[in-house]
Amino acid sequence: MADARLEPIQGGSRGTLVSDAVRAAIYSGRFQPGEAIREMQLARELRVSQTTVREALLQLEHAGLVVREANRGTRVTSLSEQDIRERIAVRLMLETSAAAETVRRMTPEHLAELETQMHEIASAVRRNSYYESAQADLAFHRAIWRGSGNQTLFRLLDELTVPLFAFVSMRQSSNVTDLRRRVRSHEPILAALRSGQAAAVRKAIHGHLTTSYRQFLEGTVDAALVSPDPGKS
Amino acid sequence: MADARLEPIQGGSRGTLVSDAVRAAIYSGRFQPGEAIREMQLARELRVSQTTVREALLQLEHAGLVVREANRGTRVTSLSEQDIRERIAVRLMLETSAAAETVRRMTPEHLAELETQMHEIASAVRRNSYYESAQADLAFHRAIWRGSGNQTLFRLLDELTVPLFAFVSMRQSSNVTDLRRRVRSHEPILAALRSGQAAAVRKAIHGHLTTSYRQFLEGTVDAALVSPDPGKS
DNA sequence: TGTCAATCGGTTAACGATAATCGCTTATTG
DNA sequence: CAATAAGCGATTATCGTTAACCGATTGACA
Numbered sequence: 001m002a003d004a005r006l007e008p009i010q011g012g013s014r015g016t017l018v019s020d021a022v023r024a025a026i027y028s029g030r031f032q033p034g035e036a037i038r039e040m041q042l043a044r045e046l047r048v049s050q051t052t053v054r055e056a057l058l059q060l061e062h063a064g065l066v067v068r069e070a071n072r073g074t075r076v077t078s079l080s081e082q083d084i085r086e087r088i089a090v091r092l093m094l095e096t097s098a099a100a101e102t103v104r105r106m107t108p109e110h111l112a113e114l115e116t117q118m119h120e121i122a123s124a125v126r127r128n129s130y131y132e133s134a135q136a137d138l139a140f141h142r143a144i145w146r147g148s149g150n151q152t153l154f155r156l157l158d159e160l161t162v163p164l165f166a167f168v169s170m171r172q173s174s175n176v177t178d179l180r181r182r183v184r185s186h187e188p189i190l191a192a193l194r195s196g197q198a199a200a201v202r203k204a205i206h207g208h209l210t211t212s213y214r215q216f217l218e219g220t221v222d223a224a225l226v227s228p229d230p231g232k233s
Numbered sequence: 234m235a236d237a238r239l240e241p242i243q244g245g246s247r248g249t250l251v252s253d254a255v256r257a258a259i260y261s262g263r264f265q266p267g268e269a270i271r272e273m274q275l276a277r278e279l280r281v282s283q284t285t286v287r288e289a290l291l292q293l294e295h296a297g298l299v300v301r302e303a304n305r306g307t308r309v310t311s312l313s314e315q316d317i318r319e320r321i322a323v324r325l326m327l328e329t330s331a332a333a334e335t336v337r338r339m340t341p342e343h344l345a346e347l348e349t350q351m352h353e354i355a356s357a358v359r360r361n362s363y364y365e366s367a368q369a370d371l372a373f374h375r376a377i378w379r380g381s382g383n384q385t386l387f388r389l390l391d392e393l394t395v396p397l398f399a400f401v402s403m404r405q406s407s408n409v410t411d412l413r414r415r416v417r418s419h420e421p422i423l424a425a426l427r428s429g430q431a432a433a434v435r436k437a438i439h440g441h442l443t444t445s446y447r448q449f450l451e452g453t454v455d456a457a458l459v460s461p462d463p464g465k466s
Numbered sequence: 467t468g469t470c471a472a473t474c475g476g477t478t479a480a481c482g483a484t485a486a487t488c489g490c491t492t493a494t495t496g
Numbered sequence: 497c498a499a500t501a502a503g504c505g506a507t508t509a510t511c512g513t514t515a516a517c518c519g520a521t522t523g524a525c526a
Contacts, residue, residue, distance in 0.1 A: 013303055013509070039478065049511045051284065054478085058288070062295050070246055071478055071517050086385035093330050094323070152319035156389055246479070272508065282481045287508085304487045304508055 018056035102147030248288035335380030
């Protein structure tokens with residue numbers, strides 16, 4: 001009973017299938033931010049009804065990947081500078097606390113999983129695969145969020161961050177230097193997690209995020225919401 | 234141009250109308266937590282198509298008021314003890330930071346608005362109107378969130394808290410003592426906001442929330458995620 | 467020639483009907 | 497008699513079509 005011979009069939013509903021397809025198209029850049037997505041056209045291309053497409057778009061809207069305007073249409077989300085700063089600020093609040101909790105509950109197995117994810121990032125970077133390295137990067141952070149044991153917290157961080165990955169990384173030049181930095185910048189987090197000290201983890205996450213998003217944060221008038229943890233003004 | 238003579242007509246899409254109707258029914262208790270909501274039945278009662286009802290239910294699912302299971306049906310969300318604890322923990326993280334930012338940007342106008350909201354709460358309590366006092370309570374907190382100037386933060390707090398109000402207050406006895414407490418427990422927040430000191434505001438919010446939700450928090454094994462701010466273990 | 471209303475093209479919103487899926491009950495069969 | 501399959505009722509998922517809506521453009525009229 002413990003291990004079935006067959007995997008449960010995947011695919012879910014047709015709407016989810018469509019949603020996945022569009023999501024992949026957005027990530028891979030086939031749909032550009034700001035570009036309109038027409039329900040009927042998509043329905044024809046994918047051989048499904050408009051209703052199904054609509055349900056998929058509703059899901060994507062929830063995930064923050066598209067925006068829908070009544071009677072006007074759907075377009076790929078194009079995060080404004082302000083949107084990005086806001087998301088980063090909130091992510092900073094949540095992820096530092098999540099990681100601090102994660103380190104408290106850390107098991108050797110979980111630490112091993114994080115090290116594996118780290119290897120995945122490095123591997124993708126070695127292959128110079130930008131898309132996959134971003135996926136691995138996200139997976140690493142997800143593993144940290146999950147470790148907090150708070151599903152609500154995980155869900156919110158996911159909702160907040162997925163569009164960030166989709167649209168921020170899109171702008172960053174994917175040159176070799178940036179990719180190398182992607183590996184290095186995660187190492188202090190892992191080190192802090194190994195140390196088991198919550199304060200160190202908070203600092204590591206804070207440093208990682210502010211560094212990673214430096215180019216989006218500089219020029220922010222109110223840095224307050226961006227660094228609520230240290231520097232208690 | 235600045236002030237129109239007429240308000241923009243409300244009502245939005247039919248789907249939103251249905252969604253509002255169901256939301257009100259949930260809040261008022263006409264739909265109980267755990268109760269099934271049948272699409273076709275609702276469609277007949279409201280004289281709209283099943284598609285429209287479905288869109289409404291999708292909206293409500295996003296808001297966390299109902300849960301939908303593929304091919305099984307929709308039911309009113311019944312938050313588990315764990316869900317509630319998780320939401321409180323995350324709300325604590327976000328609202329303390331939001332309020333700290335709000336106090337930094339506070340204007341006399343905004344402070345006046347909060348005082349007005351406070352009067353609304355007191356007024357509803359005097360009328361012994363439980364439902365309205367809960368609405369006013371929520372409005373007070375919303376005003377604080379909005380003051381942070383971070384729309385993303387506002388949205389997340391809303392998403393997180395609305396179901397809390399819907400289902401937590403439902404369980405609390407709405408006796409006179411509880412209602413009086415509802416007024417009193419907000420006063421320290423207002424006082425802290427007037428003082429202008431971020432640290433005081435953080436403490437006030439923390440105190441308010443842990444007090445308000447005491448009955449749901451006691452017995453929590455890991456209080457860590459619930460008090461990430463003070464008492465740095 | 468400027469203003470406003472009617473029209474038009476394109477798109478989403480809503481509809482009614484059918485198909486697919488689920489859990490449960492009832493047969494069937496070895 | 498137990499295990500399994502077939503059938504049933506209820507419900508959601510999907511479909512194709514029609515209605516409503518928005519913004520831009522055209523055209524009439526002062």
